[in-house]
Amino acid sequence: xxxxxxSLKPYRPPEAEGLALHRNTNRWGxxxxxxxxxxxxAEIDLSGYPDSEATxxxxxxxxxxxxxxxxxxxxxxSNEVFDLVFKTFLNPGDAVVFPSPSYxxxxxxxxxxxxxxxxxxxxADFDLNADAILSVDxxxxxxxxPNNPTGNTLSVGSVEAVLRSGRPVVIDEAYGEFAGDDWxxxxxxxxxxxVTRTFSKAYGLAGLxxxxxxxxxxxxxxxxxxxxxxxxxxxxxxxxxxxxxxQAFMRDYVELIRRERLRWAQALSRRRFRVWPSQAxxxxxxxxxxxxxxxxxxxxxxxxxxxxSAGPHPRLQRCVRITVGTPADLEALLAALDEVLPCx
Amino acid sequence: xxxxxxSLKPYRPPEAEGLALHRNTNRWGxxxxxxxxxxxxAEIDLSGYPDSEATxxxxxxxxxxxxxxxxxxxxxxSNEVFDLVFKTFLNPGDAVVFPSPSYxxxxxxxxxxxxxxxxxxxxADFDLNADAILSVDxxxxxxxxPNNPTGNTLSVGSVEAVLRSGRPVVIDEAYGEFAGDDWxxxxxxxxxxxVTRTFSKAYGLAGLxxxxxxxxxxxxxxxxxxxxxxxxxxxxxxxxxxxxxxQAFMRDYVELIRRERLRWAQALSRRRFRVWPSQAxxxxxxxxxxxxxxxxxxxxxxxxxxxxSAGPHPRLQRCVRITVGTPADLEALLAALDEVLPCx
Numbered sequence: 110x111x112x113x114x115x116s117l118k119p120y121r122p123p124e125a126e127g128l129a130l131h132r133n134t135n136r137w138g139x140x141x142x143x144x145x146x147x148x149x150x151a152e153i154d155l156s157g158y159p160d161s162e163a164t165x166x167x168x169x170x171x172x173x174x175x176x177x178x179x180x181x182x183x184x185x186x187s188n189e190v191f192d193l194v195f196k197t198f199l200n201p202g203d204a205v206v207f208p209s210p211s212y213x214x215x216x217x218x219x220x221x222x223x224x225x226x227x228x229x230x231x232x233a234d235f236d237l238n239a240d241a242i243l244s245v246d247x248x249x250x251x252x253x254x255p256n257n258p259t260g261n262t263l264s265v266g267s268v269e270a271v272l273r274s275g276r277p278v279v280i281d282e283a284y285g286e287f288a289g290d291d292w293x294x295x296x297x298x299x300x301x302x303x304v305t306r307t308f309s310k311a312y313g314l315a316g317l318x319x320x321x322x323x324x325x326x327x328x329x330x331x332x333x334x335x336x337x338x339x340x341x342x343x344x345x346x347x348x349x350x351x352x353x354x355x356q357a358f359m360r361d362y363v364e365l366i367r368r369e370r371l372r373w374a375q376a377l378s379r380r381r382f383r384v385w386p387s388q389a390x391x392x393x394x395x396x397x398x399x400x401x402x403x404x405x406x407x408x409x410x411x412x413x414x415x416x417x418s419a420g421p422h423p424r425l426q427r428c429v430r431i432t433v434g435t436p437a438d439l440e441a442l443l444a445a446l447d448e449v450l451p452c453x
Numbered sequence: 454x455x456x457x458x459x460s461l462k463p464y465r466p467p468e469a470e471g472l473a474l475h476r477n478t479n480r481w482g483x484x485x486x487x488x489x490x491x492x493x494x495a496e497i498d499l500s501g502y503p504d505s506e507a508t509x510x511x512x513x514x515x516x517x518x519x520x521x522x523x524x525x526x527x528x529x530x531s532n533e534v535f536d537l538v539f540k541t542f543l544n545p546g547d548a549v550v551f552p553s554p555s556y557x558x559x560x561x562x563x564x565x566x567x568x569x570x571x572x573x574x575x576x577a578d579f580d581l582n583a584d585a586i587l588s589v590d591x592x593x594x595x596x597x598x599p600n601n602p603t604g605n606t607l608s609v610g611s612v613e614a615v616l617r618s619g620r621p622v623v624i625d626e627a628y629g630e631f632a633g634d635d636w637x638x639x640x641x642x643x644x645x646x647x648v649t650r651t652f653s654k655a656y657g658l659a660g661l662x663x664x665x666x667x668x669x670x671x672x673x674x675x676x677x678x679x680x681x682x683x684x685x686x687x688x689x690x691x692x693x694x695x696x697x698x699x700q701a702f703m704r705d706y707v708e709l710i711r712r713e714r715l716r717w718a719q720a721l722s723r724r725r726f727r728v729w730p731s732q733a734x735x736x737x738x739x740x741x742x743x744x745x746x747x748x749x750x751x752x753x754x755x756x757x758x759x760x761x762s763a764g765p766h767p768r769l770q771r772c773v774r775i776t777v778g779t780p781a782d783l784e785a786l787l788a789a790l791d792e793v794l795p796c797x
Contacts, residue, residue, distance in 0.1 A: 110675055111544050119677035122505050132502060139500035147491050155660035155692075156483035158476060158653070161466050185529045185662075188681040200455050201545030201567050214681070221679045223545050223567060309502070316499035316687035318529075331454055333463035335565045337532040337558070343660035344688045348499075 113220040120217060127413030128441055129432070133257075133284070133391045135313035136434035137365065140358055142351035143314070149347040159343035166346050169353040170321060174293050179326035182333065183341055183349075187283060187307045187320035191218045191251075194303060194322070196335040198249045198277050199224040206247035208237060210422040212257045212281065224249075235259040235385070239270035250274075253281040255288050258419050258430040260387030262288050272299045277328075279303045284389035286311035286363050293323045300325050310390060311359050312352050319349040366390045370433045377431075380446055387433075393419065395427040397450065402427050405449065412445040457564040464561060471757030472785055473776070477601075477628070477735045479657035480778035481709065484702055486695035487658070493691040503687035510690050513697040514665060518637050523670035526677065527685055527693075531627060531651045531664035535562045535595075538647060538666070540679040542593045542621050543568040550591035552581060554766040556601045556625065568593075579603040579729070583614035594618075597625040599632050602763050602774040604731030606632050616643045621672075623647045628733035630655035630707050637667045644669050654734060655703050656696050663693040710734045714777045721775075724790055731777075737763065739771040741794065746771050749793065756789040 123131070130136075167178040174180075184190045191214070199205060201223040207215045209228035219226035229241045235256060242250060250271060254263040272278050280292045282304055292304045303324040309315035319341065322332070352359075374384040374392055381397035396402045406418050406429060419428035431442070467475070474480075511522040518524075528534045535558070543549060545567040551559045553572035563570035573585045579600060586594060594615060598607040616622050624636045626648055636648045647668040653659035663685065666676070696703075718728040718736055725741035740746045750762050750773060763772035775786070 110541060111679075114541060114675075114678045117678045119674070119680065120505075120682045122502070122682050129501060134502065135500045137500075139498060143494075143499050146494050150487075150490050150494075153660060154483060155487050156479045156481075156657040157473060158466070158478065158659045159662065161464075185533075185686070186681075186683060188684070189529075192681065196565050197454060197458060217681070221540050221681075313500040315502045315683075316497060318503065318683060318686040330463070331458075334458045334461045335455075336463065337530075337536065337561070337565075338464045338466050339530060339659075339662060340532070342529070342662040342686065342689055345686055 111223060113223050117217065117220050125410055125415055127410065127415045128434070128438060129415055130434055130438065130442065131415040131417035131430070131432065132315070133310060133389070133432045134315045135310070135362055136432065136438055137362055138313060140313045140352045140355055142348060142355045145351050146348065149351060150344070153343050153347060155343060158339050159341060159346055161338045163341055163346050166350045169350045173353050174323065176296070176323065177326070179329060180296060180323050182322045182329050182336065184320050184322070184336070185340055186309070186318040187281070187305050188214070189340060190305045190320045190322045191215070191279070192222065193332050193335045194279055195219060195222040195224060195249070197332045200248070203249070204245060204247040205249040205251060206242055206245040207251040207253070208242065208256070210259060210419075210425055211253045213420065215251050231256070231259070235261050237263040237267040237271070239267040242271055243274050248276070250276055250278045251281065252278065253283070254290065255284045255387070255389040257284065257389070258391070258393055258425070258428070260385055260389045260391060260393050262290055262388045265290065272302055275301055277301050277303065279305060281305050283307050283310055286359060287366055287390050288388035296323050296325060300327070303328060308349050308352060311363060313358070313362065314348065314352055317345045317348055319345050366433055369436070369439070373431070373433050373439055376439060376443055380450060391430050391432045393428055393430055396429065402429060405429070408449045409445050412448065414442055414445045455567060457567050461561065461564050469754055469759055471754060471759045472778070472782060473759055474778055474782065474786065475759040475761040475774070475776065476659070477654060477733070477776045478659045479654070479706060480776065480782055481706055482657065484657045484696045484699055486692060486699045489695050490692065493695060494688070497687050497691060499687060502683050503685060503690055505682040507685055507690050510694045513694045517697050518667065520640070520667065521670070523673060524640060524667050526666045526673050526680065528664050528666070528680070529684055530653070530662040531625070531649050532558070533684060534649045534664045534666045535559070535623070536566070537676050537679045538623055539563060539566040539568060539593070541676045544592070547593070548589060548591040549593040549595060550586055550589040551595040551597070552586065552600070554603060554763075554769055555597045557764065559595050575600070575603070579605050581607040581611040581615070583611040586615055587618050592620070594620055594622045595625065596622065597627070598634065599628040599731070599733040601628065601733070602735070602737055602769070602772070604729055604733045604735060604737050606634055606732045609634065616646055619645055621645050621647065623649060625649050627651050627654055630703060631710055631734050632732035640667050640669060644672070647672060652693050652696060655707060657702070657706065658692065658696055661689045661692055663689050710777055713780070713783070717775070717777050717783055720783060720787055724794060735774050735776045737772055737774055740773065744794070746773060749773070752793045753789050756792065758786055758789045
């Protein structure tokens with residue numbers, strides 16, 4: 110077995126049944142573009158291979174962002190985007206650096222591609238420390254903004270400082286639609302900037318597995334060497350293209366999240382959770398003093414309310430990550446909490 | 454850029470328009486299971502992530518082959534299966550050995566994963582030379598049977614000799630349904646045997662991108678470390694599962710191919726092509742003496758008949774690979790040939 114895999118366990122997402130507040134998917138349901146499936150489906154001959162260049166989808170992305178199709182690469186989820194980027198920019202043993210706490214899969218992408226993951230702490234506010242990141246001799250830098258699981262955006266000035274190093278920088282904007290920043294707009298400005306986004310969050314299509322990467326055409330062309338042909342199936346291409354034409358659905362959902370996440374934060378604060386400010390569709394919250402985080406997560410799961418433990422990171426040991434859902438979801442969560450929490 | 458990528462060009466499949474006899478897909482059309490799409494679709498909430506374990510599909514595969522779900526891993530096409538296998542069994546710089554001529558992507562999978570591809574010639578009949586393969590100090594062996602692009606199966610005795618070495622051996626049975634052999638039945642017998650198959654050929658669902666791997670559970674578990682979660686989208690999982698219940702469609706197609714490929718071979722032989730015996734849904738054929746292969750391929754493409762050049766391999770320089778299609782496809786091919794070929 111590849112040596113770097115020895116420390117890896119298979120990643121098995123929890124498959125518990127219940128109200129899914131643990132995956133940051135759209136709780137208002139799937140994109141209405143999906144209802145065009147029957148029509149789209151009549152136009153697709155699945156006996157043939159899909160368009161290996163995903164021409165229609167890349168054109169739609171270009172139109173959405175005012176860029177060119179050559180600025181985009183599409184793949185089977187952001188997972189495949191990252192796999193391709195790591196394969197392209199890292200020789201075996203090379204270091205890839207990313208802040209901590211952040212998205213746990215960056216370490217996974219590194220190990221499966223025989224690269225060396227290096228974590229650098231975020232500062233006290235979970236913001237980026239550019240000097241600390243740049244002090245690592247790494248061939249690739251990965252930044253997540255809004256950051257998962259902390260929910261904050263990284264300050265623009267610090268990200269710019271990292272970009273000015275000239276090293277390849279991936280900005281993971283999986284939750285970018287929920288925040289004000291948009292790094293895709295700036296790919297023309299920084300020749301070393303790669304931005305990845307997804308249809309799994311704001312577009313409500315996690316089941317499709319479509320992610321995309323925006324960068325200067327020269328960078329995209331390098332990554333194309335690692336991409337295997339026909340990497341995105343025909344149905345996902347068609348539906349993602351249709352979803353880009355449903356911007357109203359996405360914008361309405363983003364508006365709902367901006368309003369609801371404040372209500373959710375207030376409701377949790379009233380129950381003595383510490384809630385961090387969020388620019389995403391989820392909240393990071395520390396459980397009330399005196400309670401055990403893991404027991405609380407289990408008690409909620411027993412009531413079919415699934416929230417995500419923020420894991421063993423020293424700064425997050427009391428924290429959970431909760432997807433902002435519908436008003437009915439909030440009622441269900443609060444009812445369960447009121448059963449579980451000690452009397453106030 | 455990763456050093457091993459420098460010699461790679463992006464793989465861009467030819468996107469010419471015309472009668473597709475160049476991709477070995479099902480020319481009789483897509484699996485009737487696809488017509489259940491509307492019904493299946495009503496049951497799938499695309500706003501949520503797909504089942505990361507592809508439980509239903511792996512159960513259906515287990516039932517089809519009389520094995521256990523733990524014997525199977527499913528992925529986004531055989532491409533992803535190979536990527537995962539190469540990541541699992543090869544440290545950077547390790548050798549992977551495969552016969553030549555064979556499927557061109559094995560070299561690609563090796564280079565993107567920083568491994569070292571080693572080619573060993575097939576013998577005069579395009580059969581496997583087990584001693585030659587085993588003389589290479591390689592961590593992984595890949596065999597394709599029926600072999601692409603030569604169409605023959607590798608002799609069972611030689612494959613068994615390779616398997617008895619104990620090294621991990623992948624048998625690529627992308628065209629396995631068209632031949633008599635079935636190596637999946639033997640995964641219990643050889644602890645080092647990995648067999649990959651696809652829904653793109655016999656099942657008529659290339660647009661879905663679903664491939665699968667069969668092996669002992671212990672081997673599957675190793676590869677699970679490299680697999681990223683949610684690697685197969687929900688629609689492809691549902692349709693592939695439905696297609697496994699349409700065995701009659703697949704078997705009828707295989708019967709058609711077995712009958713038609715003989716007619717196609719005879720028709721081409723009468724036009725002075727040299728045609729090799731095939732156990733797949735395509736034929737390897739050398740163009741008539743005195744003709745230039747590449748000119749002929751272009752002349753056919755000008756008439757919207759797409760056949761595939763067998764590439765620059767020294768033994769295949771006069772060869773094309775032609776997908777066996779419908780009787781109407783054969784008529785169209787012959788009409789074009791009769792325009793293009795010199796008077797007989």
